[in-house]
Amino acid sequence: MSQALTVTDAFRHASVMTRRNVVQFKSDPGLVLDATLTPVLISVIFVSVFGGAISGGTADYAQFFVPGIMAINLMIVSRNTGVGMAVDFNSGVVDRFRSLPVARSALLSGRVAADALRMLLSLVVILACSTLIGFRVHGGLAGAAGAVALLLAFGVALSWIAVCIGVSVKSVTTVSTLTSLWVLPFQFGSSALVPTTGMPAWLRAFADVNPVTLVVNASRGLLDGTPGLPSILGALAWIAAILVVFIPVSVMKYSRRS
Amino acid sequence: MNGGGIRVEALTKRFGKVHALRGVDLEVRPGTVLGLLGPNGAGKTTIVRILSTLERPDSGSAFVAGHDVVRHPHLVRKAIAVVGQYATVDESISGRENLYLVARLLGLRPRQARARADEMLELFELGAVGGRSAGGYSGGLRRRLDLAASLIGRPGILYLDEPSTGLDPHSRKELWDLIRGMTHEGMTLLLTTQHMEEAEALAGDVVVVDGGRVVAAGTPKELRSRIGGQMLHVRLAATTDLAAARAALRAADLTPVADAEENVLRMTLTRDGDLTAALKALAGGDIVVTGFETRTPSLDEAFLALTGAHGDEEDL
Ligand SMILES: Nc1ncnc2c1ncn2[C@@H]1O[C@H](COP(=O)(O)OP(=O)(O)O)[C@@H](O)[C@H]1O
Numbered sequence: 108m109s110q111a112l113t114v115t116d117a118f119r120h121a122s123v124m125t126r127r128n129v130v131q132f133k134s135d136p137g138l139v140l141d142a143t144l145t146p147v148l149i150s151v152i153f154v155s156v157f158g159g160a161i162s163g164g165t166a167d168y169a170q171f172f173v174p175g176i177m178a179i180n181l182m183i184v185s186r187n188t189g190v191g192m193a194v195d196f197n198s199g200v201v202d203r204f205r206s207l208p209v210a211r212s213a214l215l216s217g218r219v220a221a222d223a224l225r226m227l228l229s230l231v232v233i234l235a236c237s238t239l240i241g242f243r244v245h246g247g248l249a250g251a252a253g254a255v256a257l258l259l260a261f262g263v264a265l266s267w268i269a270v271c272i273g274v275s276v277k278s279v280t281t282v283s284t285l286t287s288l289w290v291l292p293f294q295f296g297s298s299a300l301v302p303t304t305g306m307p308a309w310l311r312a313f314a315d316v317n318p319v320t321l322v323v324n325a326s327r328g329l330l331d332g333t334p335g336l337p338s339i340l341g342a343l344a345w346i347a348a349i350l351v352v353f354i355p356v357s358v359m360k361y362s363r364r365s
Numbered sequence: 366m367n368g369g370g371i372r373v374e375a376l377t378k379r380f381g382k383v384h385a386l387r388g389v390d391l392e393v394r395p396g397t398v399l400g401l402l403g404p405n406g407a408g409k410t411t412i413v414r415i416l417s418t419l420e421r422p423d424s425g426s427a428f429v430a431g432h433d434v435v436r437h438p439h440l441v442r443k444a445i446a447v448v449g450q451y452a453t454v455d456e457s458i459s460g461r462e463n464l465y466l467v468a469r470l471l472g473l474r475p476r477q478a479r480a481r482a483d484e485m486l487e488l489f490e491l492g493a494v495g496g497r498s499a500g501g502y503s504g505g506l507r508r509r510l511d512l513a514a515s516l517i518g519r520p521g522i523l524y525l526d527e528p529s530t531g532l533d534p535h536s537r538k539e540l541w542d543l544i545r546g547m548t549h550e551g552m553t554l555l556l557t558t559q560h561m562e563e564a565e566a567l568a569g570d571v572v573v574v575d576g577g578r579v580v581a582a583g584t585p586k587e588l589r590s591r592i593g594g595q596m597l598h599v600r601l602a603a604t605t606d607l608a609a610a611r612a613a614l615r616a617a618d619l620t621p622v623a624d625a626e627e628n629v630l631r632m633t634l635t636r637d638g639d640l641t642a643a644l645k646a647l648a649g650g651d652i653v654v655t656g657f658e659t660r661t662p663s664l665d666e667a668f669l670a671l672t673g674a675h676g677d678e679e680d681l
């Protein structure tokens with residue numbers, strides 16, 4: 108349909124849209140707080156409350172838990188990607204963008220890119236603060252960078268799922284609910300908060316193939332200096348699969364919705 | 366600069382059970398202004414949205430600047446700019462950022478885009494509020510920002526969907542001046558409105574739509590003459606049955622349009638004997654007439670007569 112547009116155009120349009128969303132952060136500081144203060148508080152609370160009970164010591168639990176909270180926080184941040192999409196649709200500004208000779212994907216990928224920046228900030232802040240509660244990176248700079256990159260890629264995949272919900276459902280409140288709801292089983296039925304070994308068999312079967320488990324396990328390995336290829340490959344496969352499905356579906360729904 | 370024209374043929378569009386368009390034909394010649402006049406729900410916005418590539422027609426065809434809106438939407442988008450019925454400004458960023466954003470999307474480099482944004486703020490007298498969040502703008506400011514954003518790319522074809530709805534009379538006059546200023550540049554303009562006055566102020570040609578159909582077309586002058594030189598207003602006592610009086614007038618071959626709120630019947634007088642016929646028709650039975658007046662129709666009355674007559678057909 109957009110035969111006259113090149114890939115370069117699409118990138119340029121997306122970067123302009125990214126800038127728009129970053130400028131929005133200024134008028135809505137809650138978006139940045141959500142990505143930084145929230146996970147840090149959750150980490151401190153979880154580690155102090157559950158640490159002793161689950162792992163026998165808060166430092167041990169921190170070592171286990173920090174990669175988990177990083178993944179969970181990506182899910183929290185991705186919620187706003189969907190909500191922002193719905194807000195755009197309801198404000199009518201989408202009609203302007205869709206009547207301009209601009210790549211159909213630009214508004215969506217621009218928003219995802221801006222939220223990837225929030226996610227990156229979030230990951231770095233969690234990692235920095237987690238040293239205060241006893242977390243240590245044993246994998247060196249390469250391990251830390253690898254874990255952050257993998258988590259960020261997963262975050263981008265999550266954002267596309269949220270975008271898809273945001274362009275498919277009209278009500279902002281419903282989008283907010285749905286984007287929070289779908290992640291719940293994946294958050295808790297995973298190795299993010301507790302090891303899957305203690306789970307009942309049926310739950311464990313789910314948890315072991317859950318992308319959150321694979322991403323968290325891979326990140327743990329990278330941060331601890333014991334990278335595991337199966338979990339890394341499994342995580343990458345999930346990320347690729349999500350992107351391949353949700354990007355085209357989102358763009359199509361965005362273009363078609365009236 | 367000549368932006369090309371618009372040609373619409375047999376356009377239909379349904380939303381579920383609602384037939385928004387039932388076969389619309391219209392043409393806007395390059396460099397002219399067409400007023401698309403019709404009451405709420407007539408289908409004006411649907412036409413504009415199809416011509417903006419925001420909606421696909423069910424059948425029929427629409428060409429903008431020579432490009433098919435369904436087959437080559439991207440080329441259409443390059444030729445047009447749209448000011449929708451509801452403001453399409455980004456409320457979360459400032460007015461200046463809104464304009465900068467559109468300029469960048471249209472391919473201007475950062476420096477050019479900034480200059481163009483400032484130029485438009487100046488032109489539309491938004492300089493003082495340019496740095497403020499657009500979410501806090503009044504209706505008039507929002508309209509102006511919307512218009513400024515649409516004109517950034519110097520479009521050859523512009524759609525304005527009910528541009529003055531919701532504006533106070535002063536802002537409306539200001540907006541008209543702005544629009545008149547723009548049309549001197551040879552731009553093709555499609556303007557929708559509910560007010561004949563606005564159509565006449567801005568448009569050389571008018572197409573009247575109602576119920577998803579074109580019910581009349583011509584210059585404002587032609588439309589006025591078509592409904593005759595004179596209008597008759599018959600005011601009835603509250604106790605008198607409006608429907609009965611209307612039936613009596615219809616029997617006398619007149620085409621009354623009822624205004625139930627005011628208990629008034631309006632009709633055009635096209636033939637010499639019409640006034641006498643109306644008098645005779647009302648004299649029979651127990652119709653109590655409290656006012657009987659002939660006048661030259663106002664433009665809005667001309668419009669009401671054109672669309673109301675059609676509405677009556679559908680009642681039967
Ligand atoms: N997206 C939509 N879904 C359902 N009905 C719609 C939609 N858009 C327009 N309509 C209906 O189509 C008819 C024409 O609407 P519209 O084109 O907005 O008229 P106008 O702009 O002249 O007021 C109306 O009856 C309206 O309710």
Ligand SMILES: [Mg+2]
Pocket residue numbers: 406409410411450526527
């Ligand atoms: Mg409308």
